Amino acid sequence: MRGVRFTAVLGLVLLAGITVVFVTGLLSYAAYNPDLAAVNDKTPEKGWLGFYLFAWPTGPHWLYRLTQGLHVTVGVVLVPVVLAKLWSVIPKLFALPPAASPARALERISLLLLVGGVLFELVTGVLNIQLEYLFPGSFYPLHFYGAWVFMAAFLAHVGLKLPRALRILRHGVIRPDTDELASPAPAEPTVSRRGALAVVGAGSLLLLITTGGRSFDGAPRRLALLTPRGGAEPGSGPDGFQINKTAASVGVTAADTGDRWRLVLVGPAGEFRLTRAHLLAMDQYEAALPIACVEGWSTSDQRWRGVRLRDLAVRAGYPDGAADVLVESVQRAGPFRTVALRDNQVRDPRSLLALRVNGADLSLDHGYPARVIVPAAPGVMNTKWVTRMTFGGL
């Protein structure tokens, strides 16, 4: 059953799947607008690896929800395929001599990067979405640079093996004695090749069923029985939807957000200190937007209500409402307590400094007194408990 045909099928599935995960991963990095300001960039040493960066758009408003949901869900669903693929090629690890020529020696070193890389990416990713930060350092640089090391080996591997995999699937194994993965003296098979592929598929399907629902509210999420952010919502009512980080977990207290709270608005027009009542007295707009986290979970659209960011930009001294903005939070902990938004995000009429959600005042955990919500932006760019907004001059 173990043999090059089994490996070829899994290889092609991985070629498609890993391409999706890699491209959506690159998009996720672009979604943070790392080239806009140092505070957005967790990998400032990236050099040429940021060659493709572009201004992240604000539409469609579910863009990041889709790309990051795909990144994490496809990544999780691929785990059984990766494990089966590694199982299928294990005879190669013990092949003798270890390297018959310099070419084979280079290939073996490359395979270490390939296998180490795919497992490193899966392990850091799966641990990160469970908030279990065991890995040595910050998740962002480890997962980002690790992905490029892996992709370097992956591209070489595809270049070397894809022609043979396609040939095997098209024409079959013409000379079985050249199948170096098949056992020379196989025991009586307990499962057919098709059966083994079905088991791998069942593993992926099981993970999809128990994981996929975390990208939706309500019934699909309840069906996601075994995955972070799966099951029943954390609360009920208008603000019962998913919370990325609770107020308590980042050191935000009622005192920070009580009557003494002010929004400090800074720009060419000067510095203004606004109370929540001031903000409520400005024109109020509504936008239906999701929260979509880098961890891959997301909520359905919530009805946010508040002041347009571009109206605040006008107030700060940009008459056309277009300027970058540095947003600071009251929160004391967390790598994204300060973030920068680009002028296209500020200008979008759906971008709000929200004061209410689903017909009620924001709860403390959802960012009371005021939070940013921007279409298609990663969750952490939608700063909660906003205390200071500096327009222009990034």
Place this chain on the structure above:
Amino acid sequence: MRLPRRWYGAGPPHLVLMAASFALAGYAGVRLLDAGGDTTLVVLWFVGAALVHDLVLLPLYTLVDRALCGPPGRRNELVNFVRVPALLSGLLLLLWWPLITRRATRYEPASGMSPDRFLGNWLLITAVLFVLSALWLAARTARSRRRATKARPPDSH
């Protein structure tokens, strides 16, 4: 061109591909090593992931499977009805170990959701997988029995 090819063991495109791959891996790799506080630990995680898989995880599940299947040569048709649900359940446990074992201590404070549900859900899913497997076996046995009774009396119709 002949001599280098014989010495190297593959054609020039192979060498170019390898060189390009290692150049990119090196460029990203030095950044990866700097990413954590501790270079040795990053190497350990990267190489260790491959070693732990190849030399611990894979032999471990192979041995468990061997034990389950009994001595080689004695073919047991029923083993797949135990081994498939066990494998799927083990896969879930491997992936969500921190949540199932309640080691993910940041989960509840951050999300406001209790991780207590995961152990129960994992056991529930495992039970469902074994029940489905048993139903499959029962259906298959019933079908083969029916086929056997149908095939036996040739003079009945």
